Amino acid sequence: MKVRKESVAELKKQLPHGSAKVIKSRLEKNDRPFTLQYIYRCLNSKRPDFNPFIISEAIKLVRQYAKKVNSIEKRIKKINNASV
Numbered sequence: 001m002k003v004r005k006e007s008v009a010e011l012k013k014q015l016p017h018g019s020a021k022v023i024k025s026r027l028e029k030n031d032r033p034f035t036l037q038y039i040y041r042c043l044n045s046k047r048p049d050f051n052p053f054i055i056s057e058a059i060k061l062v063r064q065y066a067k068k069v070n071s072i073e074k075r076i077k078k079i080n081n082a083s084v
Contacts, residue, residue: 003055009045011055014062023057 020039027034032053034042041047042054 003050005045008043008050008055011058011062012043012045014065015043015058016061016065019058019061022061023054026057026061027053 020036020043023039024034024036034051034054038049038051039054041049042051043058
């Protein structure tokens with residue numbers, strides 16, 4: 001799998017703090033155990049170790065995080081509109 005370094009750098013920027021531990025636990029549930037050190041290395045755009053399982057799980061996490069943030073923002077907006 002060929003992944004551009006720029007794409008991995010952008011993905012890493014969008015990941016929430018502590019996401020490597022979440023990715024590790026999700027992959028362990030799917031019988032794909034990786035160390036935190038290896039996960040960090042795969043998410044480092046300066047290294048060529050782009051594991052497709054780790055990248056895929058990171059993408060899923062970013063999408064879920066974005067949905068959660070969007071939902072929270074909508075709820076806050078509703079509260080703000082109701083109090084006006």
